[in-house]
Amino acid sequence: MSAQIFSIDAREDGGAKLALNSKHDMHSGIRRISCELSPEGLLQLVLYAEALSLRQHLGHPAASRLSGDGLELFYDPAAPDLHVARQAGYSQQAARIPVAIFQAEMAGMTEICMTRAEASKHAPVLKQLLAECAGPEDLDQWLGQDDADLVLHQLREIAFLLLVREASICGSALGRKLRGKKTQDQAREAVRVILLELATELVPVSA
Structure with a gap:
């Protein structure tokens, strides 16, 4: 079993801060991924989440990847989790998060991006x-x-x-x-x- 806490908070400049803490019962310690997203990075993440949601809703999920702002996401429809990796210099942090948790948190970001676009x-x-x-x-x-x-x-x-x-x-x-x-x-x-x-x-x- 594993536990994840995923959050993403909008910034006034149009960007956001993403944070993912995960702990697996088979391993000691907590894996932490933290990343500042630019306005363009947040928009790309929202578009990625919307496309993933639509494909799943239609029952035709497809493998997909997103890279930007030092963050990489990869989805394999054969697995239940979304792979998340953060590249910081020469080191890389990696974790997994259930797709449902990711989509639930991203729904708020979609609303924020829509509100900004409508202005x-x-x-x-x-x-x-x-x-x-x-x-x-x-x-x-x-x-x-x-x-x-x-x-x-x-x-x-x-x-x-x-x-x-x-x-x-x-x-x-x-x-x-x-x-x-x-x-x-x-x-x-x-x-x-x-x-x-x-x-x-x-x-x-x-x-």
Whole structure:
């Protein structure tokens, strides 16, 4: 048996502090992993957690890996735990955490990132364009209407976070399209492409 305490706390600068303490009955001592995440690092972690959650919800988990800010996560669908490693100089700390615990803690970070994204100047038009985008064909027939609506909602959330990040980059082509009255059709197409690419990657029926 093992015990884990996993926490992640948002910072005012948009980043977060991640901490994982774990103890296994077969080993003495406590393994500790602590890591400061940049705003981009936190966003990547949220996107990773959302993709993992969606695949599991659909019953099609897939091996996945995330690296950044000295932190590495690896998920193997054949195992119940998420592998977490922290590289600090020449030393590496490693531990495992049940996926359910990771996802429960990350839900709060998703809400925080969504709230921050919704405060961006491009948020209203992006949300409107995403709402106008249809989901993958036959999704409701494969999943049923209620489940299809939930999946499409989650795809739109992931797409929204990605699009806000892209539009906020200085000189962003997407940002220019969103601001221009004559380029709204181009912006709508860019949003549609992102949503369908995510569906192809994360939803088996659209592959």
